[in-house]
Amino acid sequence: MESKEIYDQVNRVYGSITKSGTGQYEKTVAKAFGYTEEELDGVPDGANLGLSCGNPIAIAGLREGETVIDLGSGAGFDVFAASKKVGPTGKAIGIDMNKNMIDKANAIKARTDASNVHFIESAVTSIALPDNTADCIISNCVINLVPETDKQLAFNEMFRLLKPGGRVAISDILARKEFTEEIKKNVALYVGCVAGASQVSQYDAYLKNAGFNDILIVDSKNDLNTYFTAAEAKPSCCGTDAVKEEEKTSSCCSAEARESCCKQEEKESCCGTNSSACACNNQTSSMADETKTLATRLGITDLNEWAGSFKVYAIKPAAN
Template sequence: MDESRIYDKVQEAYSAAVKGNGSDYGRKIAAAFGYSEQELASIPDGANLGLSCGNPLALAKLREGETVVDLGSGAGFDVFLAAKRVGAQGKAIGVDMNKDMLERAERNKERTQSANVSFVESRITKVALSDAIANCIISNCVVNLVPEGEKQLVFNEMFRLLKTGGRVAISDILTKKELSPELKGDMALYVGCIAGASQVKEYEQYLHVAGFVDILIVDAHNDLNVYKDKGAQTSTQCCGTDAKNSRYEKESSCCTGKGAEQADALEAIRNDFDNLDFNEWAGSFKIYAIKA
């Protein structure tokens, strides 16, 4: 698939997620992938959009005073959780290319007055941050969205950003077997984190080539079909009778113009998944590695 088209469609889908996914959906997805009720209660409203495929913070073992960088930070879900763990002397930096996500994240930062949190607009293939600034790199269901020809760049950036002895703690979707050409070419499956996912051996190679050691990749055996639970989704309410009750109605403008088109696009993507068993083709994996 054309790389520019991939980026355009990913941007479209994730802008739609900002304006469409409600708190009930986000909570259900996050709980399914290992977040505790205490964690979910501690973050700002609207930070969790239900885009996780694991809990990288469970791997990261963050400590007071550390600097953590979240690649593909979205509305700041993992960044705000990380900020609490590294404390006032630490730093939690989110990196994302989507302006709608970053706008939501910045509003959440203002509401919480999180002094140790910052967000950077950048693609994760060339991050606008200095060398060797992080003790830990986290990422949650994002690397699979990078076009195959650019994936190695992401791992090279992880290595560059980490201090010596730093670690990578990633949750990502990887494929269990070779996808058919039809599945690989399905754009809805791509922005849904399946069609662009790597196999385990490919992920290991990316990490190895970048320079990482002690690489560990483990299947978390989570049920990916939880994404298809329409009972937990609220995006279709966006332009319906419940929209007037949404605290984000004004800031998302989802019921007019471009916002409505994005909501329709997100719903179409979800409908395209109905007859596919995600677990047959892919899984949620935990990835850990060290910069020696």
């Protein structure tokens, strides 16, 4: 696949995810990958989009007054959580290439008193910030979405932005074994955070080539099938006679949401392949359903056999 095709598809799918979501799927996924109830309660409504594969803040060791950058910040889930750790004298900066994500993050920020939070629309491979800006860089299930031809650029950018002695704390999906060419070339599986996963040895090489020391890459042993089971456990909020009337007026099932969801051009990402009734399911769940269907078609019945959620930690050497 060409890099442009990957970026276009990632932008299309993840841009659509900002349009809906009831919260239950997102919360289930976040808890499965290491977030506590207290952490989730402290994040503004709408910031958690259910796209985590770990909790990078748990290994970041953030302190008051530090500057932290989140690569692929989405609607600001980890940025808002990090802002509480660094306090009013620190800064939490979110970077995302998707305009819809940045717009949603800024809209959420406007409802809060998070004056130490900032969002920048940018690819993670080239960011308009000065060298030595951050004490820590975090990222959550995003680097696997960067095309292989550009991955080293992302790690080089992390190194450039970190102050000497700064650290990276990343949660990402890495491959447990070599993917078939069919899997590697499947755009839907790439967008679903599977096909673009690097081998552990490759990830280690990217970090070393960028200049990092003290590299630690640890398998979190989290169950990647959670994305599918959480989606299956979430009932459709519209489209059945059994739905309570009050649920039909919720954000998911409002007439406006159903009309937006069921536009012809959005059916693939929002309504699933067999939804002629267009039941307005959570879009994140629909993406998980689509990825599961494709994975099964390609002989992947258990994602954990092929890939895993890993914690990654590394340090930029201190200046001499």
